[in-house]
Amino acid sequence: MVRRDPPQRGAAFPGHATVRVEARLDSGVAGHDGRVTAYLGVDLAWGLGSDRKPANETGLVAMDADGRVTDAGWARGVDAVTDWIAAHLGPRTLVAVDASLVVTNPTGIREAERQVGQRYGRWKVAANPTNLASAASAGARLLDRLTDLGVGYVSSTRAMRERSGPAAFECYPYTTLVGVEELGYDDERPRYKRLDLKVPAAQARAARAVAFDELVRRLRTTPLDPPLRLDAHPLTAGLADPSVLHGPTHKHREDLLDGALCAWTAAFWERHGDGRVQVLGGDPPHRHGPDAAGASPGNRRRGPSLPSDPPDEAGRRPVVVAPARPSQRRPAR
Numbered sequence: 001m002v003r004r005d006p007p008q009r010g011a012a013f014p015g016h017a018t019v020r021v022e023a024r025l026d027s028g029v030a031g032h033d034g035r036v037t038a039y040l041g042v043d044l045a046w047g048l049g050s051d052r053k054p055a056n057e058t059g060l061v062a063m064d065a066d067g068r069v070t071d072a073g074w075a076r077g078v079d080a081v082t083d084w085i086a087a088h089l090g091p092r093t094l095v096a097v098d099a100s101l102v103v104t105n106p107t108g109i110r111e112a113e114r115q116v117g118q119r120y121g122r123w124k125v126a127a128n129p130t131n132l133a134s135a136a137s138a139g140a141r142l143l144d145r146l147t148d149l150g151v152g153y154v155s156s157t158r159a160m161r162e163r164s165g166p167a168a169f170e171c172y173p174y175t176t177l178v179g180v181e182e183l184g185y186d187d188e189r190p191r192y193k194r195l196d197l198k199v200p201a202a203q204a205r206a207a208r209a210v211a212f213d214e215l216v217r218r219l220r221t222t223p224l225d226p227p228l229r230l231d232a233h234p235l236t237a238g239l240a241d242p243s244v245l246h247g248p249t250h251k252h253r254e255d256l257l258d259g260a261l262c263a264w265t266a267a268f269w270e271r272h273g274d275g276r277v278q279v280l281g282g283d284p285p286h287r288h289g290p291d292a293a294g295a296s297p298g299n300r301r302r303g304p305s306l307p308s309d310p311p312d313e314a315g316r317r318p319v320v321v322a323p324a325r326p327s328q329r330r331p332a333r
Contacts, residue, residue: 037062037063037064037070037071037088037089037090037093038063038064038065038090038092038093038094038266038267039062039063039064039065039093039094039095039096039263039264039266039267039270040060040061040062040063040085040088040093040094040095040096040262040263040266041059041060041061041062041063041096041258041259041260041261041262041263041264041265041266042058042059042060042081042085042095042096042097042098042099042142042259042262043058043059043060043098043173043255043256043258043259043261043262044058044081044097044098044099044138044139044142045057045058045076045138046099046100046136046137046138046139047135047136047138048077048078048137048138048141049076049077054076054077055076055077055078055138056076057074057075057076057251057252057255058074058075058076058080058081058255058259059074059254059255059256059257059258059259059260060072060073060074060075060081060084060256060259061236061256061259061260061262061263062088062263063228063260063263063264063266063267065267066227066229067224067226067227067228067229067264067267068229068232068233069229069230069232069233069236069260069263070232070233071088071233072233072235072236072256072259072260073235073256074252074255074256078138078141078142078145079145081142082142082145082146082149085146085149085151086149089149089151089166090166091165091166092163092164092165092166092167093166093167094160094163094166094167094168094169094266094267094269094270095146095151095166095167095168095169095266096168096169096170096171096262096263096265096266096269096321097139097142097168097169097170097171097262098170098171098172098173098258098262099136099138099139099142099170100130100134100136100139100140100170100318101139101140101142101143101153101168101169101170101318102140102143102153102155102170102311102312102316102317102318102319103130103131103132103134103137103139103140103318104132104309104310104311104312104318105131105132105309105318106131106132106133107131107132107133108129108131109127109129109130109131110129110130110131110281110309110318111280111281111306111307111308111309111318112127112170112280112281112282112309112318112319112320113127113128113129113130113281113320115280115281115306115320116172116175116280116320116322119278119280119322119324119328119329119330120174120175120178120179120322120328123174123178123185123187123188123189124188124189125174125175125178125189127172127320139170143168146168147314150165150166151165151166151167151168152165152166152167152168153167153168153169153314153316154167154168154169155169155279155282155316155317155319156279156282157269157273157274157277157279160269160270160273161270161273169266169269169319169321170318170319170320170321171262171265171266171320171321171322172320172322173258173261173262173265174189175320175322175323175324176261176264176265176268176322176323177189177190177215177261178325178328179276179322179323179324179325179328180224180268180276180323181325182222182223182224183218183219183222184218184222190211190212190214190215191207191208191211192208192211192212192215192254192257193208193254194208195208196208202245205245205247205250206245208243208250209242209243209244209245209250210243212243212250212253212254212257213242213243215257216230216239216240216257217240219260220240224264225271226264226267226268226271228260228264228267230260235256236256236257236260239253239256239257239260265321265323268323269321269323272323276323276324277321277322277323277324278321278322278324278328278329278330279319279320279321279322280319280320280321280322281308281309281317281318281319281320282308282317282319283306283308306330
C-alpha cells in the first residue's frame, strides 16, 4: 500500500513526495478500511527509468463500488506499481491503465491511437503514437507483471462483463473528459496538463492552474453515474485545494487526478457498457461480410471493418476503452 502523510487542507502538495510501497500479495482487500477494491486507476509513467534516473511518478487510486476513493498515492517504477496493484486486488477488480499495454505494430502509430484522433480530434484530443521501437514500454512491462499475478486483459465489453477474475484494460483520460457529456466539455478538452506555448510562460501556468481547479470542481459537484467521491480520501480531497504554479507540484497533483479518472473510467465502463463506451482499435476483420450470419452483431450492417493491429502472441488486441458521445462514434454504414 502506498503510505504517506496527507497534506493539511489548504497546503500545497509537495513537489517530490516520498512514498513507501508494501506488497501484500496474500490480500485482496484494500488495506486501510477493509472494503474490497472494485476499481483501480493507474496513470502510469511510460518510461522504465534506470539506476541513474528513476522513473517518473505514477498516480494510483483505488475506488470501491460506490465511487469512494479508498486509497491513493504515487509510486515509481513498474515493480512498485505492480506491488501496489497486487495489494489491492479483489475477486473481480477492474484495473484501468493510462499507458500502451499491448503494442504489436513495428513502426508508426497503433490503430487505436489513430482512432482517438479521428473520433475526438474535434475536441483537440489526440494520442501519442507508440510502436515496438518506442522507448515508452512501461505499459507492456506492467501487463506482463499483471499476467503473472493472474490478472486478465479485456478488450471488449463482453469480455469485461464475463471476467471471472481481476482484469486490466487501457484507457485515456482525455477521452473520458470529453466523452462524458455531463462534465460539460462540449467544445474542447480542458487544458490542465501541458502549458500553452502560444502565450508567455507565467500566463500559461496560471491558465493551466485555473483549468485544473475547474476540472476538479466539476468532478466534485456534477451528478455523475456512477459517482466519483474524491472527498472520501484525504489525498484526492486535497485536489480541491487551489492549484499552485510550481511545475513539479502541478505534475504531482495531475498524476493523482488522472489516476482517479482512470479508476472512474473503469466504473463507467462497467456501469454503461457499449451504450456509452466504445472500444477503439477493437474492430477485427470479419470474413463473411457485414450482413452474413457469421458476422458479429457489432459488425453487421456497418460495411467493411476498420483497420486493426494484429493481436500479440497471447491473442490480446491493442485497444483503448473510451467513453463516447453519439457524435464521437463511428457512423453506421
